[in-house]
Amino acid sequence: MKRKATSVEILAGKDEVIRILEDSPQFITNWPYVVKVSTRDGLVAEILLPRFLFKFGDTYRFSVMKDDTSYIYDGTGKRSHLIVTVTLKEWQTHTMADIELSYKGRGEFLLGKPLEVLLKGIGNGLKSLSEAPKQAPVPAISSHVADEVDFADPMSVANFLVKSRMVHSGLHVVQKGGLLNLVLELRENLKDDVLYVSGITQDGSKSFKLLLRKSQILALEYRSDNEIKVVKVEDDASARQALEFVSRIEGAYMVNAWVPVGGV
Amino acid sequence: MALDVKTTTRTQPHWIVNPFEEIYSLWGKISDNPRDGSVAHLVGYVDTNDGSVGDFEMDVVFHSGERWLSFREGNRVYFVVPVNPREGVEGAYLRVLKVLREEL
Numbered sequence: 055m056k057r058k059a060t061s062v063e064i065l066a067g068k069d070e071v072i073r074i075l076e077d078s079p080q081f082i083t084n085w086p087y088v089v090k091v092s093t094r095d096g097l098v099a100e101i102l103l104p105r106f107l108f109k110f111g112d113t114y115r116f117s118v119m120k121d122d123t124s125y126i127y128d129g130t131g132k133r134s135h136l137i138v139t140v141t142l143k144e145w146q147t148h149t150m151a152d153i154e155l156s157y158k159g160r161g162e163f164l165l166g167k168p169l170e171v172l173l174k175g176i177g178n179g180l181k182s183l184s185e186a187p188k189q190a191p192v193p194a195i196s197s198h199v200a201d202e203v204d205f206a207d208p209m210s211v212a213n214f215l216v217k218s219r220m221v222h223s224g225l226h227v228v229q230k231g232g233l234l235n236l237v238l239e240l241r242e243n244l245k246d247d248v249l250y251v252s253g254i255t256q257d258g259s260k261s262f263k264l265l266l267r268k269s270q271i272l273a274l275e276y277r278s279d280n281e282i283k284v285v286k287v288e289d290d291a292s293a294r295q296a297l298e299f300v301s302r303i304e305g306a307y308m309v310n311a312w313v314p315v316g317g318v
Numbered sequence: 319m320a321l322d323v324k325t326t327t328r329t330q331p332h333w334i335v336n337p338f339e340e341i342y343s344l345w346g347k348i349s350d351n352p353r354d355g356s357v358a359h360l361v362g363y364v365d366t367n368d369g370s371v372g373d374f375e376m377d378v379v380f381h382s383g384e385r386w387l388s389f390r391e392g393n394r395v396y397f398v399v400p401v402n403p404r405e406g407v408e409g410a411y412l413r414v415l416k417v418l419r420e421e422l
Binding site for chain 1: 338
């Protein structure tokens with residue numbers, strides 16, 4: 055049996071840390087050396103520990119036990135056994151998490167270093183997940199901010215961006231008529247009502263801007279080689295027009311998404 | 319809104335690091351113009367390698383007028399590019415792209 059222990063200071067309340075520990079598949083996904091996590095048939099994670107030229111891989115079936123202050127992730131693999139224990143102590147300004155890792159089985163005398171890295175990674179992962187800002191915007195503010203945006207007035211967009219937070223940025227291939235599917239995907243992890251999505255092809259020849267409240271399009275700007283079109287949705291006719299332009303958008307775009315955060 | 323910068327199709331620099339997040343992190347400075355009439359400029363460098371952009375760093379400075387400047391030293395392109403908050407983050411990206419096209 056090989057044991058390693060460490061403790062990390064987390065600048066967040068105990069409830070925050072518990073929220074992360076409760077979501078064990080998500081938590082385990084953020085460990086180092088974890089190759090695959092599956093929840094289809096219980097919680098199963100494949101972990102590949104490298105040492106010299108060898109790779110000690112095993113598939114662990116995890117069971118999670120908890121009491122008031124500690125969480126135990128007990129993983130049984132085919133050739134080894136891995137137990138991670140997280141014990142929390144709450145202080146006024148921070149939470150201390152004592153993490154202990156024990157490993158028994160194949161290669162346990164070789165794996166000192168990788169286990170240490172695994173342990174440190176678990177600690178850092180828990181720290182950064184817990185300290186990440188919560189997504190709890192005030193709907194009243196964000197709705198109000200969206201009303202001020204008018205794509206015909208570029209300065210209103212610039213001001214909107216100041217009061218926003220970038221939630222996504224990446225290259226996407228948009229299928230013809232598939233932009234709204236992409237928007238749905240972006241929405242999945244967001245609680246905000248208002249979403250501003252903009253996209254531009256890498257050479258800058260085509261672009262679009264889209265302002266949404268829930269699934270409703272508020273405004274759209276569509277730019278291609280030979281036309282620029284701004285639609286502000288006010289009635290059925292303009293809504294239809296906006297949808298028509300949305301369905302025309304196709305190709306590889308750098309897509310950025312923002313949500314309002316209120317503020318000044 | 320018409321973007322001032324027109325682009326032609328030539329070889330595209332390939333960004334390994336996403337430039338939008340970096341540009342947007344400077345957005346507060348870009349759109350917060352301290353004096354009337356002064357123009358925000360992106361200043362920084364971009365490390366290129368066979369047409370792909372690896373590392374880059376940029377910041378915002380203000381100047382009384384629009385000023386373009388770029389030069390290349392080995393694989394590193396230094397630039398000063400005026401940006402217009404009215405063009406949004408994409409507009410700033412296109413202006414950096416224009417400089418890169420000229421220097422590559």
